[in-house]
């Protein structure tokens with residue numbers, strides 16, 4: 206197993222954010238790069254693919270030292286899912302293993318959030334979020350009997366970003382900071 | 396224990412190399428930054444401070460994605476030492492724990508290497524190497540009965556740099572690539 210695909214991804218994304226690209230350009234290019242990264246499931250080290258019996262896990266794989274972007278491995282145990290939440294920064298998500306269901310929500314005039322779209326992504330599939338294209342969703346493992354893993358890239362150090370979970374019916378928001386599941390990240394040059 | 400000192404160091408050094416500073420400027424500023432980093436021995440995670448019974452260990456702590464610099468924890472068991480070697484890139488070394496002895500060598504007209512200087516650095520001490528200021532030395536743990544640890548910063552991804560070990564008497568050179576002791580690095584944001 207070689208970390209080359211992850212390292213090449215990090216190098217390319219560093220170049221992209223350093224180019225001063227606009228968000229639409231970053232999302233377009235980012236989708237392409239994430240698509241390449243998840244096209245082959247042969248590079249994620251086992252330590253960053255471990256599910257937790259109760260909670261989906263967020264393993265930091267790389268964070269830009271200037272916190273302009275971060276790369277995270279989301280590991281979903283059977284049936285695990287997020288609450289309704291936002292990101293406040295752009296994000297590109299690619300499915301590396303298994304299947305993921307995403308449900309998109311819109312803020313309604315009465316303050317509530319209503320589901321407006323739902324879809325399932327298989328391995329190799331890519332999607333994106335951001336405040337400008339739709340930022341509020343629920344994501345879940347579409348498989349009841351096995352682990353799914355997706356690779357997420359965000360326009361910030363997502364584990365440290367103050368963002369929100371929502372109660373869909375009332376629209377009530379609580380701020381949260383997700384943190385990361387591990388105190389180590391892969392050595393890209395090992 | 397907080398990784399803040401290491402994270403702040405990485406951010407500052409990234410800024411320094413991005414400024415396009417010349418090598419003398421990088422060495423001057425780098426010595427200051429390394430001095431601050433090793434002034435307090437309260438941040439290095441245990442996993443990156445583990446000695447090996449036979450060999451000194453080189454744990455990558457951070458590598459710039461563009462490989463413009465790397466930060467490495469050298470962990471010396473009692474009495475362990477390097478062969479005579481060069482670096483081919485600039486390097487700044489600070490002692491975090493224990494004591495380190497450095498012996499500098501010059502290339503002689505007859506092809507051999509001769510010791511021209513030797514010194515011992517205690518915790519908090521900082522030194523530098525580079526092809527322009529002297530690049531060939533032997534480094535060893537100055538303590539026979541305990542571990543010493545130094546933090547090294549290099550102007551490249553040192554674990555991947557092709558460089559040399561020398562036979563002092565004959566001057567014979569062998570190329571080597573050191574690699575790294577671990578397949579993970581600290582999560583600077585954990």
Ligand SMILES: [Fe+3]
Pocket residue numbers: 290291292342344
């Ligand atoms: Fe999300």
Ligand SMILES: [Fe+3]
Pocket residue numbers: 480481482532534
């Ligand atoms: Fe050296």
Ligand SMILES: [Mg+2]
Pocket residue numbers: 223413
């Ligand atoms: Mg730059």
